[in-house]
Amino acid sequence: MKPTIGLCCKTWLAAALLTSLGVQADTLRIGVAGPVTGPVAQYGDMQKIGAMMAIDRINAAGGVNGMTLEGVIYDDACDPKQAVAVANRIVNDDIRHVIGHLCSSSTEPASDIYEEEGVMMITAASTSPGITEKGYELIFRTIGLDSLQGSLAAAYIRDHVQPQRLAVIHDKQQYGEGLATTVRDLLAQAGTEAVMFEGVTPGDKDFSALIAKLKRNNVDFVYYGGYHPELGLILRQSREKGFDAAFMGPEGVVNSDLAAIAGDAMEGVLATAPKSFDQSPDNAALVDAFKARDEDPSGPFVFPAYTAIQVMTQAIEATGETDPYALASYLRSTRFETTIGEIGFDAKGDLTEPTFQVYRLHADGSKTALD
Amino acid sequence: MQRALFPALFAAGVTFLLTCLVIGVKLVQGGPTLTVVGADADTWSWIAFAVVIVFLVQLLKEPLLGLKQRLPMPDVTGLLPDEQLRNRLKPWLIALIVVGLFVWPFMVSRGAVDLATLTLIYVMLGLGLNIVVGFAGLLDLGYVAFYAVGAYTYALLSEYYGLSFWVCLPIAGLLAATFGCILGFPVLRLRGDYLAIVTLGFGEIIRILLNNWTNVTGGPNGIGGIDKPTLFGLEFNRRASEGAQTFHAFFGIQYDSSYKVIFLYLVAVLLVLLTIYIINRIQRMPIGRAWEALREDEIACRSLGLNPTVIKLSAFTLGASFAGFAGCFFAARQGFISPESFTFIESAIILAIVVLGGMGSQLGVILAAIAMTILPELAREFQEYRMLMFGGVMVLMMLWRPQGLLPMKRPHLELKAS
Amino acid sequence: MHETTLYVLQQLINGLTIGSTYALIAIGYTMVYGIIGMINFAHGEVYMIGTYTAFITIIGLLTMGVGSLPIVLLLALITAVIIASTYGYAVERVAYRPLRGGPRLIPLITAIGMSIFLQNYIRLAQGSRDLAMPVLISGGIEFGDPAVFEVSISWMQLIIWGVTLVAMTALALFISRSRLGRACRACAQDLKMTNLLGIDTNRIIALTFIIGAALAAVAGVLLGLYYGTINPYIGFMAGLKAFTAAVLGGIGSIPGAMLGGLILGVTEALTAAFFPSEYKDVVAFSLLVLILLFRPTGLLGKPEVEKV
Secondary structure, three states: OHHHHHHHHHHHHHHHHHHHHHHHOOEEEEEEEEOOOOOOHHHHHHHHHHHHHHHHHHHHOOOEOOEEEEEEEEEOOOOHHHHHHHHHHHHHOOOOEEEOOOOHHHHHHHHHHHHHHOOEEEEOOOOOHHHHHHOOOOEEEOOOOHHHHHHHHHHHHHHHHOOOOEEEEEOOOHHHHHHHHHHHHHHHHOOOOEEEEEEOOOOOOOOHHHHHHHHHOOOOEEEEEOOHHHHHHHHHHHHHOOOOOEEEEOHHHOOHHHHHHHHHHHOOOEEEEEOOHHHOHHHHHHHHHHHHOOOOOOOOOHHHHHHHHHHHHHHHHHHOOOOHHHHHHHHHHOEEEEOOEEEEEOOOOOEOOOOEEEEEEOOOOOEEEOO | OHHHHHHHHHHHHHHHHHHHOOOOEEEEEEOOEEEEEEOOHHHHHHHHHHHHHHHHHHHOHHHHHHHHHHOOOOOOHHHOOOHHHHHHHHHHHHHHHHHHHHHHHHOOOHHHHHHHHHHHHHHHHHHHHHHHHHHOOOOOOOOHHHHHHHHHHHHHHHHHOOOOHHHHHHHHHHHHHHHHHHHHHHHOOOOHHHHHHHHHHHHHHHHHHHHHOHHHHOHHHOEOOOOOOOEOOEEOOOOOOOOOEEHHHHHOOOOOOHHHHHHHHHHHHHHHHHHHHHHHHHHHOHHHHHHHHHHHOHHHHHHOOOOHHHHHHHHHHHHHHHHHHHHHHHHHHHOOEOHHHOOHHHHHHHHHHHHHHOOOOHHHHHHHHHHHHHHHHHHHHHHHHHHHHHHHHHHHHHHHOOOOOOOOOOOOOOOOOO | OOHHHHHHHHHHHHHHHHHHHHHHHHHHHHHHHHHHOOOOOOHHHHHHHHHHHHHHHHHHHHHHOOOOHHHHHHHHHHHHHHHHHHHHHHHHHHHHHHHOOOOOHHHHHHHHHHHHHHHHHHHHHHOOOOEEOOOOOOOEEEEOOOOOOOEEEEHHHHHHHHHHHHHHHHHHHHHHHOHHHHHHHHHHHOHHHHHHOOOOHHHHHHHHHHHHHHHHHHHHHHHHHHHOEEOOOHHHHHHHHHHHHHHHHOOOOHHHHHHHHHHHHHHHHHHHHHOOHHHHHHHHHHHHHHHHHHOOOOOOOOOOOOOO
């Protein structure tokens, strides 16, 4: 009995809603879910400006199949608990296309709900391999995986650095530890065993004990899996304590703030990072558009987020429908021309080509690409 | 007025000092160099405005207070029906609320039901901690540890042994209770604030261990793909997993994704009602009375032959077991758990719920849990000011009603003349 | 010297440095607790605000072209102490004083609320990014055999020890010799009686908040210079560690806070030296639990006699 009442109410509500929205029926709403608040809000901002720029430019060019796009921002504060609430709200708001979430730990519980409820999600930032491993149909990403980055780093270390005494340090977080483990294991297979493998506490400021230990172990090369605040401090304090090994990190450390924290000690640090799409001549006009809006296009998630919208709309244009399942099968079957180059998706929903490259970082915040 | 001039000037000066450097000047990181820039004229005029307001309020404090006292306060108590009628209406009211709880999810949106489920988790946590803090008067800052134990119990048992939610629920409660007992035994002889810091430390230890024990708990990756509860074996998914049947197929109705959310909500309601019932009963038993007696006067209790260690331990263990149930349910609702859901701030929020509700009062705790989970959601409009407001409201609420929303009423008898 | 000895020596030096700053922050917890028996959870945020003020002053003065480093640092220290003390005072006045005399848990909740508020207030005003300033004081002494293990003490570490020593001595003298210090001690013994003797206890309580905040600001300036980076979230962990140090030493006891800070710092450094450093917090908290089990009032805490 009860469900019937509920259903009646729902149908009535839905009908009322539809009539009220009748005027705007040719608007396609796209959810943009990520942290607007909380400690990683600045990364959420990168995703937001990328997605919003794409939406505005596509609308300016006449929209998609006569529909105007509308970006709806949702804040999950990178908190897994709130991510579930946000996902439920998105389903509730009848939005069927989502860009996000940002942090892997939020994306993971949210993608369960999207898959179940038939919502298409493209994340432009979550790099944890676990997300696409469950065989989801509607979950995609426009950014490379941690594991790809790790194998790239390991190959570079093996071929070009050939360290005598290697240490692998990580920050005990999903992203950092995953990368560090990949690098350690791949190098061990290649015959270079790490003399040290240990974690630090994120948010910690004092690494003097760790550095003394590195010094004692005569380490000459350190791979750090984690983000820039901790690596910056490790570099800065290493310089002070006269510890001068070479360092390498993942894309999480490539940030202009690293130069500010580490100072001169940053010169020569190696890092794997997504190709700098804002440096690509093809994107010059787009970079100018960002600059005209006083936005910074250099963040690592700006162009992947832009691409996510691009891919979605190209698929809608080609298939002529907005049904997530139709779009998903189209995404898997086609290659796309995007701001991050020509891309395609594999069966799991991951990019088929790696988008990372090894860079050498400089103290003035710039970086040069290595082959 | 003149007497108030000096304090008013002082308060204005303090306000200026508080704001001038921190808001009036901003550190800007432009690439590798750090620079300071003064805020724009707008910000400075806001600072000036704040200083003037503080000055005026302090200066005119006495007249303002006088004015407030002269305002007629509406007499609310007169509006309530008299006590006998209230007592007669009470069971009906409760019945109405319970029926309402079961009916309303079918009327509202999926998001609201989901939020209500989250609220109910906090209600459960608040009620559990209320036993420890409100009844027994033990300050526990590491309550989240037991919540984590419950959540991980279900996640691990379902991942490694494929046990279902309903089997794991009692196990989670028992295991959390065991942890409470093990921790409680040595630390309960500590006095008030030492107990607080030890429990806080314990909470952190559990979280760090979960984070570092990567082989079993998945470390920072957490555990994903945790099954949702089933209704006597019926699943609420679109497609049934192997050897199982779905709810909609069994009843031959069309699949609707909101059934799952509503079912989770109903399970939460049942758990909360059960919690309330159990705690209500225990509160009236000798052990419940002993908790409160111990809180009021430990020495008197000892003189009367009560064993404080056993009494405290029972409160601690029982409180922990409810956190275990809540944790188990949380893992089921979330489908994915990782150590970052069990940080100190979570303990602080649960404690805030208990204190805000008026320690010891069950209805108060429920209201406070609703306020604490709904408020940040409502304040979403304010985006980045949300947490600022949350902190501010927490302070203001306590200043406004230090005894809590609904302070506990102790059973009492009144002798009436005539 | 033997290699292990040198290594342990280096870790002791690191541990004492971080320990002295824990001790400076712990004073604020312990003094407030000693007098009104409440845990001021917002104290860590006051430390954070002190660090921000120091950064603003230093960068501001350097941009203005004040070249002399000692003057810049001194001015930064003074500004940080003034602003942080004002915050300490204001927090007490707004969030704790109106609740005095009520149940003890209530101010604890306002303190947690205040802590969330201040953290987000700074985040909104100054942004949530990590801010970094260039190394101002570099270099140090190195000794030991470079072939075996070289122990280094940076000037900054020496400055931290020196300033902590001076601040602690000043505090000890103030508490034991001055009139106000005597009033503080009287308040700690018996608040009501002190009030009856004609001492304005509200003023003394405000004073303890100011002293605690000032010392936290000193720690903030030192650590700001030592690490060179800040964000609005540093207050929480620093506060938690300092609070642990205060309890370890026996909350309410000022020498206890100093001792507790040093022990905690050294324990952390030695743990990180011989075990994976991710376990250093676990060891720190376990040490606390152990000490409390055998000495339930902390190392130097007085056993309290329960009165009816």
